[in-house]
Amino acid sequence: MHRLFGGWRGDPRIWRRGIILAVLALLLALVMLLHSHIPNRVGNLGSLTETFLPWLGVAIPVLLVLGVLRKSATALLTILLPAIVWLNLFGGLLTDRTGAGGDLMVATHNVNADNPDPAATARDVASSGADLLALEELPASAVPVYEKALASTYKYHAVVGTVGLWSKYPMTGVRDVDIKLGWKRAMRATVTTPKGPLAVYVAHLPSVRVKVEAGFTARQRDKSADALGEAIADEPLRRVVLLGDLNGTMNDRSLNAVTSQLRSTQGAAGSGFGFSWPASFPMARIDQIMVRGVEPESSWTLPRTDSDHLPVAARVKVDTSS
Incomplete structure (x- = not known):
């Protein structure tokens, strides 16, 4: 020197x-x-x-x-x-902000509509031990494959359009959430956990594109994010978990309608950036687990599947104070 x-x-x-x-x-x-x-x-x-x-x-x-x-x-x-x-x-x-607690494990995965082996992907994410599992980009032709592969692990499930939720606990109040697309890519359900009811949203916001002539084209994604934010704002239950592919990061101001209401589990209890896309060389965390009235304890990415996204998971503590 x-x-x-x-x-x-x-x-x-x-x-x-x-x-x-x-x-x-x-x-x-x-x-x-x-x-x-x-x-x-x-x-x-x-x-x-x-x-x-x-x-x-x-x-x-x-x-x-x-x-x-x-x-x-x-x-x-x-x-x-x-x-x-x-x-x-x-x-x-x-820094490592992960904890050892948590009484509920949740996971989400964009499985890729062109996944060559959906059954193996389903088994891989189910083996993580998640109590709640959200899947996005489900083609209608592959839904029976996922249902069969996950049946032994999850007693309850619902599929709305191209998104689905599998749960070890009873689910009620399942309905689609209108995110202004003209087709169904978001849903909401009430999951009755051992610590009480939990409003669970599953969403797959539209993709964005980077084009030389147009730049970062995200108008449809932004419109859907605003609609999702409105639905969450109207949610009567205090405890909320959002699982899904938001096609945007927590830094992106265009997701403010959602991010201003919920906490990111990765930001609160993760280790590192938790990048989830693309799976071959993750550069951004666009797959999110966000919460309200629920305390994040740990957050991480799961091993790669045949999808172009990495699955992400989190353990949370359900607040029973009210």
Whole structure:
């Protein structure tokens, strides 16, 4: 280390070199710090930035190495700014917040409509031990396969459109939730757990696309998120669990109608970022378990199946105080 930096002493150019790197570091810090102010009017650029916001941190070590190679004290000092901002935003996710408690395990999985082996996928997620299991992207032709594969583990289940809920506890009040799509991709049920009734929502919000000519196209997803948020706001039960593929991260402002009402189990009781998509190289957590009136104890991703998503799971403590 002394050999690396020893030659810098007495060199006045260390403060003049690397100005471009310093400017890039400053811009990086501003983007992360002010991401909520990036407008969505053009290509939903704000939501696109927020979807992959944690990955902006990858640029920090790159700038650091370039600053060292350039022998620029100005660049190295400026790089501290994005590092501090990133740690302030995501440093908490680097610690293990999981607990050993919880009296209910829940899981959700987008099984992929083109899954080549739905029976194996069903067995894999059921083997996790989940008391409640939500599945999304269920093609009508594969529903009987999932029902048969899960019958021995789950006594109760309901399928509404392309989403389904399997439960070890009785389910009542099953109905579809209108998320303004014209077809059914969300449902709600009351699950009678040993600790009392629980409102469980299962949702698969529309996909988003990144196109060169149009940017981040998410108008239908955003409209459905608002409708889902309205349904949850009208939910009479205090204890609520939302399971599903929201096609968006907790940082995405367009999901605010949902995220403002519920807590993410990964953010509250996970270890790491819990990225769930794509399964081959997870880059974003778009599969969510969110709660209200329920205390997250632990949250994690399950092993990969034949889907392009990873299953996610959580253990929660059902609050019986009221």
